[in-house]
Structure formats: structure tokens, C-alpha cells
Amino acid sequence: MLVQSFWRGELVASLGNPATIKADQRELALDVLKQFPDHPGLVVVESQSKAPPAIIVDDDGSEWGDPRAVIIWPADTKTRNGSLLKQACENLAAVDWCDYHDDFKVMLSELLVLRADFQAFCRAKGYRLPAFWSGDAKPNVAAQAKIDCRNWLRQEVRQLRDAKPMRKAAYRAEAREQFRDLTARAFDKIWEATVPDRWKRPGAPPGPRSKAGSAPRKS
Known part of the structure; x- marks a missing residue:
């Protein structure tokens, strides 16, 4: 929901530099998106003439063509205009989370x-503010453990990139050692929502990993 709102311009967000939050970051986000040529559900092209053929249904019911969403975003900044930006963002607001490259998902999540x-x-959309919004809310150690675990896993993903990670069970054991209020079930949900698909393949062999992303142990 928040990603779609970012693309629509309904929610101003920054790609990491707090000083730029008030500026429209969507053009920069498109430039980053373009750096990943193998998004599973979308393709970024220079112009409409470079777009792959759309899905066509023949009389016999067979289909052919490219089902991916087409995002037109030229590398030459001189050929860009407001209409191109608007159309590209509208198209991206319609794609699903699974359509993005795993590494681009990490950027969006931050x-x-x-x-x-x-x-x-939230007020404009009629959404309730999250429970943590009130300044006098009681601390929730279980919720904090989930946040800490999610941030830790994201850092592991950023640092390892294409390196082979440990097995999921090893990550679960390490996470529960570091974040004592984290349940195994909570870890599994965070794992599914945070790590790239290549980490989820059954029987992924252990490999080199960086310890720099490890969080301090919780007492």
C-alpha cells in the first residue's frame, strides 16, 4: 500500500537521505529501478518502440507475448518530461510486490x-494510526524484537547480496539468541516478508557470510 502511494505521489518519501524527504524522489527511484534489468514482472525500456510485444490472444485461445508491465523511462534526461514520469509512476503503482527485483525490494522497504x-x-485515507503512534504507549518487547530482527535481516541481505547465506534454521537460531523475545513463528513471518526469494530455496547450502550485520546480543 505505501509503495503504491509513493509512486502515486500521495506519500512523499526518501530513498535514504532524510534531507531529501521533502523533494519528489520518484525520478531518482526510477533511475535506480532501471539499473536492475531482470525484474520478474516488469521491464524498463527507453521508448515505446523498444517495448516487448504485449499479450495477444489468438482465435484458438492461445496466448503469446510478454506479460510484464512496461515502464518507459529513457536514460537521457533531456528526453524526459512530466507526462513520461506520470505514466511510469502510474504503471508502477499497479504492479505487485513480487514483480520487483529482490534487491530493489530492499531499497523500497527502507x-x-x-x-x-x-x-x-493516514488521515486523508481514513486509516487508523499505528499503535505505537501515541507517545505514552507502553513498550512492547515482543514488537521491538520483531523490529530488531527485521532490521538485522535487511542488513544481512544488503551485505551478502549474491553470496550464499546460512540455512534458514541457522538464521532462526541466531535471531532467537540475539532477540530473546522473538518467537520462532514471528521469525518465520519476518523471513518470508524480508529476505529475497533466492534465500528461500529449500536446501540452500551454507556459505560465506559477513558478521558485520550482526546485532548486539540482547540480555
Whole structure:
């Protein structure tokens, strides 16, 4: 939901630099998107003439063509205009999370939003503010453990990139050692939502991994 709102321009977010949150980051996001040529559900091209053939259904019911969403975004900034940006963002607002490259998902998951902007967005959409919004809310150690685990896994993904990770069971054991209030079930849900698909393949062999992303142990 938040990613779609970012592409539609309904929610201003930054790609990592808090100083740029008030600026429209969608053009920069498109430039980053273009660096990954193998998104599973979308393709970024220079112009309409470079787009793959759309799905066509023959009289016999057979289909042929490319089912991926087409995003037109030229590398030459001089050929870009507001209409191209608007159309590209509208098309991206319609794609699913699974359509993005795994590494681009990591970037999207780290979009920064100002507190006031998020509050205004929720009010405009009629959404309830999250439970943590109230300043006098009681701390939830289980919720904090989930947040810490998610941030730790994201850092592991960023640092390892194409390196082979440990097995899921090894990550679960290490996470529960570091974050004592984390349940195995909570870890499994975080794992499914956070790590790239290549980490989820059954029987993935252990390999080299960086310890730099390890969080301090919780006492």
C-alpha cells in the first residue's frame, strides 16, 4: 500500500537521505529501478518502440507475448518530461510486490517518511494510526524484537547480496539468541516478508557470510 502511494505521489518519501524527504524522489527511484534489468514482472525500456510485444490472444485461445508491465523511462534526461514520469509512476503503482527485483525490494522497504507526512496521509485515507503512534504507549518487547530482527535481516541481505547465506534454521537460531523475545513463528513471518526469494530455496547450502550485520546480543 505505501509503495503504491509513493509512486502515486500521495506519500512523499526518501530513498535514504532524510534531507531529501521533502523533494519528489520518484525520478531518482526510477533511475535506480532501471539499473536492475531482470525484474520478474516488469521491464524498463527507453521508448515505446523498444517495448516487448504485449499479450495477444489468438482465435484458438492461445496466448503469446510478454506479460510484464512496461515502464518507459529513457536514460537521457533531456528526453524526459512530466507526462513520461506520470505514466511510469502510474504503471508502477499497479504492479505487485513480487514483480520487483529482490534487491530493489530492499531499497523500497527502507523508504523514509516524515512523521507529520505519514499522519496526514493516514488521515486523508481514513486509516487508523499505528499503535505505537501515541507517545505514552507502553513498550512492547515482543514488537521491538520483531523490529530488531527485521532490521538485522535487511542488513544481512544488503551485505551478502549474491553470496550464499546460512540455512534458514541457522538464521532462526541466531535471531532467537540475539532477540530473546522473538518467537520462532514471528521469525518465520519476518523471513518470508524480508529476505529475497533466492534465500528461500529449500536446501540452500551454507556459505560465506559477513558478521558485520550482526546485532548486539540482547540480555
